[in-house]
Amino acid sequence: MATAKDAAAKVESLAADAQKAATDQFEKFAKSFEDVAAFGQETVDAMMKSSNIFAKAAEEMNAEFVSFSKKTMEEGVAAAKEMSSIKTMPEFVEKQAAFAKSALDGYMKQAAKFNEMFMAAAKDAAEPMNARAVAAADLVKSYRI
16 A cells, blocks of 8 residues: 555656646746747837937938038039139139139048948947847847756
8 A cells, every 4th residue: 555655646746746847847938938029029129229310310411411512502603603704714724623623622521421421320220230139149048058
């Protein structure tokens, strides 16, 4: 009789251990699912933040482009008016060369400014997604066995 009771106790103990292990695994799975869902939401939020940063930067670059275009047009009209009143060819060549140099210098400065604006916008817009990549790596590390 004692062996039957011992065997029954062992079976009950094994069943209880199996139940506890299954419950623990289910809780870990549920927590993992919650973590992945939260991670997904945070990634969507980061994408929206990146999009907003990029949209703002594009708006600023567009305003800068419009301002530069307006300034360039005004300078071109002023130069044309000035050149239309020139009486000698040497004076025309001198004024045209000065205008061309000024226009090219202005263009090069503006191109450098646009490049700086674009690089800053790209860096700022990428930052939230870079943070999500680091978070993804950390999440994967946390689930290693």
